[in-house]
Amino acid sequence: MRWIRLLPILLSATVSLLGLGAAAQSTSSQATALVVPYAPGGGHDSVARILAPRLAERLGHSVIVENRPGANGMIGADYVARAKPDGRTILLASPAEIVIAPSAYKKMNYDPMKDLAPVTLAATTPVVIVANPSLGVRTLADVIALAKRTPEGLAYGTPGEGSSQHLAGAWLAHLAGIKLLHIPYKGAGPATNDVVAGHVPLAIVGMAPVLPFIRDGKLVAIAVTSPERVTWAKDVSAVAESPGMKDFAASHWMGVMVPGRTPADIVQRLQADFATVLKLPDVRDRLAALGVDPVGDSTAAFRDYLAVERSLFAQMYKFSGLTPE
Structure with a gap:
């Protein structure tokens, strides 16, 4: 165990x-x-x-x-x-x-x-899906399309196996009909650092540790997993806005x-x-x-x-x- x-x-x-x-x-x-x-x-x-x-x-x-x-x-x-x-x-x-x-x-x-x-x-x-800018994705639709072109699974990092972020990713993959490869880390910090460095394409983490990287352009905020957009980040869409995702919420x-x-x-x-x-x-x-x-x-x-x-x-x-x- x-x-x-x-x-x-x-x-x-x-x-x-x-x-x-x-x-x-x-x-x-x-x-x-x-x-x-x-x-x-x-x-x-x-x-x-x-x-x-x-x-x-x-x-x-x-x-x-x-x-x-x-x-x-x-x-x-x-x-x-x-x-x-x-x-x-x-x-x-x-x-x-x-x-x-x-x-x-x-x-x-x-x-x-x-x-x-x-x-x-x-x-x-809010939990946020972030990507390295070099991945070339800007929206959740972009991520889903890329995942469908990646049959071996599109990797995403989280703070750990069984974390709320991991489960949010599993639910997203289920609803979107895509394969996401979970990479567990010992905390949000290491997961974030690996996405910034380009070692992992995506991460699903709490907004707090990645907000500075988003503001500096080192990460792209794809979508928040809260039911609605957050008031202080109105330009970041909510997963629930995407087709087939209206009930998705994981704060x-x-x-x-x-x-x-x-x-x-x-x-x-x-x-x-x-x-x-x-x-x-x-x-x-x-x-x-x-x-x-x-x-x-x-x-x-x-x-x-x-x-x-x-x-x-x-x-x-x-x-x-x-x-x-």
């Missing part, structure tokens, strides 16, 4: 002190841990480091970003699920460890629906979750704190610069959102050809 093979590496999870470049350290009893289940430098990590100092102002004590990467986010999620339910250990969750893992694994160390409690949907970021999101036994009053207090922080103009501006749209909805709305997402990704998982481990 992936979990077993990766365990020696995963146990070396990095703990990063908020924005100070300090050496890793354990969370103080006087601090709140904002756990990122991925390595430093990615989209979740960047968002956490924007939110943490403003959240600390609301809470009246320090908020430390802890990176606990591994097993497609499950190391960090399991850590939070087992933490004391006092509101001092918070997960900045992603689809992988919450709504995809139940389809990918026959057995898990935690139940995302029971051992973790939803607080709020913090933000969404990447960042959700706030706490241990499942956390009292309701603590959950509601945290929901209010995060919602307030996500409305701050400077926070919204900094998130927008990363290609991230802040949300901060109610706990009930986030719970309903997760139920829909789990059903959607279960369907997408079938198109990937993967089998549960």
Whole structure:
């Protein structure tokens, strides 16, 4: 199993002190841990480091970003699920460890629906299909036409096998009737770098890590996988605009979750704190610069959102050809 093979590496999870470049350290009893289940430098990590100092102002004590990467986010999620339910250990969750893992694994160390409690949907970021300019494609129709002329399969990189981006690619290939060859990487950064270098023709990744390359002309934005075009990138079409794709939607999101036994009053207090922080103009501006749209909805709305997402990704998982481990 992936979990077993990766365990020696995963146990070396990095703990990063908020924005100070300090050496890793354990969370103080006087601090709140904002756990990122991925390595430093990615989209979740960047968002956490924007939110943490403003959240600390609301809470009246320090908020430390802890990176606990591994097993497609499950190391960090399991850590939070087992933490004391006092509101001092918070997960900045992603689809992988919450709504995809139940389809990918026959057995898990935690139940995302029971051992973790939803607080709020913090933000969404569109998944985007990007290409190296030398490939000569500018639209999704161009990509589909090229794939049909490439019977061995048109390669695309993603942050990893079974990721939301991988499943989006599998669903796209199914709907378009084309063959796409999935190339998994250990994160969006390496996948993006290989497309920029011309080693892989396409990538399907979150908008945040590729936005600078798109702005500099080093990558071509083919289409976003959100239901509609995003307001700050109106010139990039949505996959759903293409014939036969009207129901296609696969956004990447960042959700706030706490241990499942956390009292309701603590959950509601945290929901209010995060919602307030996500409305701050400077926070919204900094998130927008990363290609991230802040949300901060109610706990009930986030719970309903997760139920829909789990059903959607279960369907997408079938198109990937993967089998549960």
